[in-house]
Amino acid sequence: MSEPGNPDTFEFEKVSLTDARKALDDAVKPLVTVNKTAVNHQAKRKPAQPESLRTATIQWILKLPPHIQPRHLQVKYPRVANRIAALWGDPTGCESYLDDLLTDKRGGRKGFPLNVANEVASIRDFFFRLNHKGGTAWDEVEWS
Numbered sequence: 454m455s456e457p458g459n460p461d462t463f464e465f466e467k468v469s470l471t472d473a474r475k476a477l478d479d480a481v482k483p484l485v486t487v488n489k490t491a492v493n494h495q496a497k498r499k500p501a502q503p504e505s506l507r508t509a510t511i512q513w514i515l516k517l518p519p520h521i522q523p524r525h526l527q528v529k530y531p532r533v534a535n536r537i538a539a540l541w542g543d544p545t546g547c548e549s550y551l552d553d554l555l556t557d558k559r560g561g562r563k564g565f566p567l568n569v570a571n572e573v574a575s576i577r578d579f580f581f582r583l584n585h586k587g588g589t590a591w592d593e594v595e596w597s
Contacts, residue, residue, distance in 0.1 A: 504532040513538035521579045523572040530569060537576065544584045551577040 468476075506527055514522050514534070527534045533554065540547035554573050557564065564570060 504535065506531045507535050507538070510535045510538040513541055517576075517579070521575050523569075523576060525566070525568045526572045526576075529566070533573075541580075547580060548577075548584070551580060 510527070510531075514527060517523075523534060536550065537547065540550050551573065554565075555570070555577060565573065
């Protein structure tokens with residue numbers, strides 16, 4: 454195990470992960486215990502009212518290049534398409550919203566069907582190129 458007089462080594466005892474967790478749990482006692490109640494986000498959420506595409510959204514879609522125009526998004530998620538169209542003129546707000554659509558920040562969410570997710574990703578990439586002088590998101594990464 455360890456060599457006597459060598460400060461770079463140490464002795465250890467092999468234990469199971471369960472035993473190690475138990476030892477840590479027993480050793481660390483919180484000063485204050487807080488009872489957390491599980492939050493049910495579904496119960497808090499208002500039922501979504503059916504929404505149809507707005508005229509401004511249809512006009513926005515028609516201005517996009519044909520290979521970027523969302524076909525599935527506008528049918529399955531018109532509320533999301535309306536929001537993207539409304540934010541399109543706000544570079545910071547739209548980029549943030551598109552990023553949020555593609556990222557699960559709460560964990561455990563289903564996400565969009567693949568065809569819709571691909572359309573949102575294409576719109577996100579197109580929007581980034583429009584607002585960052587034709588570059589891609591990878592151009593913003595600092596390489597060491």
